[in-house]
Amino acid sequence: MKLHDTIAAIATPIGSGGIAILRLSGSRAEEIITQVAAAPSGKPLPKLEDRKLTLCCIHCFGHPDALIDQALAVIMRAPRSYTGEDVAEIHCHGGFFAASKILTELLAAGARLAESGEFTRRAFLNGKTDLTGAEAVMDMIDSRSGLGLQNAARSLGGALAKKIDALREDLMAVTARISAAADYPEEIDPPAPGETAAALQSLQAKIQALLDGFETGRMLRDGILTVIIGRPNVGKSSLLNALSRSDRAIVTDIPGTTRDVIEEYIRIGGISLRLLDTAGIRSGAGEVEQIGIERALSHAREADLCLFVIDSAEGITEEDKKIAEQLKDKHFLLLLNKTDREARITPEEARQELGIALQNIIQTAAPKDGPVIGIDTLETAISRMFLSGHLNPGEVYLSNTRQRDALLKSRDAIARAAEADSADLPYDLLYVDLEDALSALGEITGVTVQEEIIDQVFSRFCVGK
Incomplete structure (x- = not known):
């Protein structure tokens, strides 16, 4: 890496959009821009005024008549810039080809393609920021x-x-x-x-x-890894769809429909949940379904939160008890699902049988025809578990x-x-x-x-x- 080079890169995501931004940093930033940009009148681009956007026409390097785009150019002179060096930007029309073509011409004019993070690295080396x-x-x-x-x-x-x-x-x-x-x-x-x-x-x-x-900071950044776990056909996929307000997962009455992990991000009370719907856990599953079950258990071991779903119309089975035993050292909420049907178990009976606090037992239902039940209560419980008493306003983690x-x-x-x-x-x-x-x-x-x-x-x- 040569720190004295002038570097260039596209600073915005590749794809269609209103504007794409190309960034240069180094002592030759303005010189290089003037070699691929001219005033709208066709005359050479005048000396750019610091921090002021200037309308210009972008052309191929060495070929002023080969126009590429009409754009805005700006210079932020050292040391009052992001990197501490002269930083210049071209704001062109969005789209893959226009930005890529302009970058090609900037490189032809003497810039070097920036390496990963090189703009911020120069800011660090020039004392504009520290590693934090x-x-x-x-x-x-x-x-x-x-x-x-x-x-x-x-x-x-x-x-x-x-x-x-x-x-x-x-x-x-x-x-x-x-x-x-x-x-x-x-x-x-x-x-x-x-x-x-x-x-x-x-x-x-x-x-x-x-x-x-640290764990609080990690979850604020990455989201709370939340795994929906339970036997087949207890309503895990329906709950994923209800929480995400979408038809993300296929819902059928056929056991084993979900064989791989389905992932969705949702937001609750300012925090994000990385929500994983997993294969139903049962014995006697086929080879493909068994792979999905092993993945479900692996994700459950890594999860910050497990949503353990039980079919309240069937009651607690021996397989449910085995799943509960594997979750005993995890943060988890017990969801007594399908409460729109005649329930065979109450929250109090679930508390006694599985040893779970009542405040962590929630009654839910996601019928095909009718309103979803208990999702607001579930979201409140998650917020209580991870936000109440854990976050200090204004603190940095x-x-x-x-x-x-x-x-x-x-x-x-x-x-x-x-x-x-x-x-x-x-x-x-x-x-x-x-x-x-x-x-x-x-x-x-x-x-x-x-x-x-x-x-x-x-x-x-x-x-x-």
Whole structure:
């Protein structure tokens, strides 16, 4: 990767649309645009005014008469730009061919095709953002819920970086105190008894609080992995259709209709559910259906939430009890379905037989002809389970494993230092562990990050970002 090149890429999704945007970054950005753009009058394009859209005609490089499109051009000069370099954009008509043709001409004029995430990588290297801000950009793009978007926006605004920087400052204060006492024992008194232990305990608690929010942050970004599970013909597919307000799944009275996993995203109370309808679980299934059952059980093991569906008109069967046993360590709601028919079991009887709290038992029905029953109650229960008491308004949550793993390394290094302190070991041993903890915290924002970690972060980005 040559950081002094001027790079170019299409910054908007490929396909039909009103506008497509091509982005350039580098010292030759304006020069390259003027080689493929002219004023509407046909005269050379004048020097672009900073941050002002200018109407122009785009032509082939070296062939001013070969017009491609009429567009708008804009320049954002360094350092007041996204990357910290001169950034130029062409806003042309949307469509695959027009944008691709213009990009070809920009490359012919001297630009280089950008690599994945190279624009944001240059922003990081030029001090316009840190790694938490760069990763927040991807979280905003990938977010599937309003609350996930808000969390990413807070991180993009520096909320997470401020927390990490505050931790590093506190840790550096402890490290500097120990280092000074070790290097100049005759001039500097050692920390008072219990002083280091108290400081390390406080740091551990703050780091643990951030780690405890990881699952919340992940679910805000990716959605709650929700698996609908139960025996065949209990109404799982009908419930998927009712929750998604669509005819996403085929519904028949034939057992085993659903043999593979059907996926749909829905939104409840600002959060997203990644909803999976799975094959009905039963013994004696054929080879193809058995593959679907194994996938259903695998997804259930990974799920954040299981919606366990029972046919209330049939009551609780031995197969239902076996499924309930596999879900005992999971977050799950029991749905007594088909309550539009004569029920053979009540919520109280289900509570006694399966040991489930009444508030987690919901009566539902999705008849072919008639209103859906219990979906609003189900959505309220899901919101209560995952939102009430879990979300702190204005708080920022970790949302990716790289950040979490770095925090874990820092926490473990501080724990080793605390053990060395309690054993009254030499300060040199504490210092080594505290330096490891500082380095791990620095990986989160990029202060002490290695090149391979930077490559890993930006490989997730699209080319135009």
